[in-house]
Amino acid sequence: MNFDSLELYKIIYQEKSASRAAQKAFMTPQGVNRVLRAIEAEMGSPLFERTASGWVSTASGDRFYDFVVHV
Numbered sequence: 001m002n003f004d005s006l007e008l009y010k011i012i013y014q015e016k017s018a019s020r021a022a023q024k025a026f027m028t029p030q031g032v033n034r035v036l037r038a039i040e041a042e043m044g045s046p047l048f049e050r051t052a053s054g055w056v057s058t059a060s061g062d063r064f065y066d067f068v069v070h071v
Contacts, residue, residue, distance in 0.1 A: 018033050046061075
């Protein structure tokens with residue numbers, strides 16, 4: 001995981017959507033999903049639940065966001 005991944009995670013957490021996060025980060029939604037899957041694999045835990053109305057952060061996702069904003 002690198003600094004760019006952490007910055008992207010902050011955007012994903014705030015936007016709760018791959019397409020909105022992609023627009024802000026000047027990426028494709030597929031790229032955002034790829035980075036998020038890599039972060040989740042490294043963390044060993046899902047950070048979001050994907051729902052029809054958007055992404056909902058898990059308890060692990062909330063804790064990770066708290067860590068990321070203080071890095």
